[in-house]
Amino acid sequence: MRIISLIFIAFITAALASSCVNRIRDSKGDVINECPVHHISFESIAVETVYGMPRRDSSASYEVSKAEFPYARTRSLRGCMVGPFSRFNKYDRVRACLDCNRAKEEYSE
Numbered sequence: 001m002r003i004i005s006l007i008f009i010a011f012i013t014a015a016l017a018s019s020c021v022n023r024i025r026d027s028k029g030d031v032i033n034e035c036p037v038h039h040i041s042f043e044s045i046a047v048e049t050v051y052g053m054p055r056r057d058s059s060a061s062y063e064v065s066k067a068e069f070p071y072a073r074t075r076s077l078r079g080c081m082v083g084p085f086s087r088f089n090k091y092d093r094v095r096a097c098l099d100c101n102r103a104k105e106e107y108s109e
């Protein structure tokens with residue numbers, strides 16, 4: 001019984017790690033593996049986890065963000081569902097275009 005439980009947990013972990021959460025989709029809903037603006041593959045990076053309703057982290061308008069750095073990810077927004085262990089979750093791994101992150105950072109300076 002214990003081995004079956006371990007196999008089940010390993011299966012669920014593998015399924016979550018490769019789930020649609022890590023996939024990036026374009027505006028049509030198709031899964032994409034590279035940034036259409038910078039033509040480089042998305043990288044898995046660690047970003048700050050943010051709970052609640054944070055302020056915008058960039059002064060760029062929606063149009064500028066969408067045109068110049070559409071796949072920038074500098075933080076992981078977790079919303080208002082804060083659990084008892086949320087304070088231990090300081091960082092999340094997300095997929096992002098590193099050139100989009102650089103462009104967003106340069107725009108904000």
Ligand SMILES: [Zn+2]
Nearest residue numbers: 035038097100
């Ligand atoms: Zn990009």
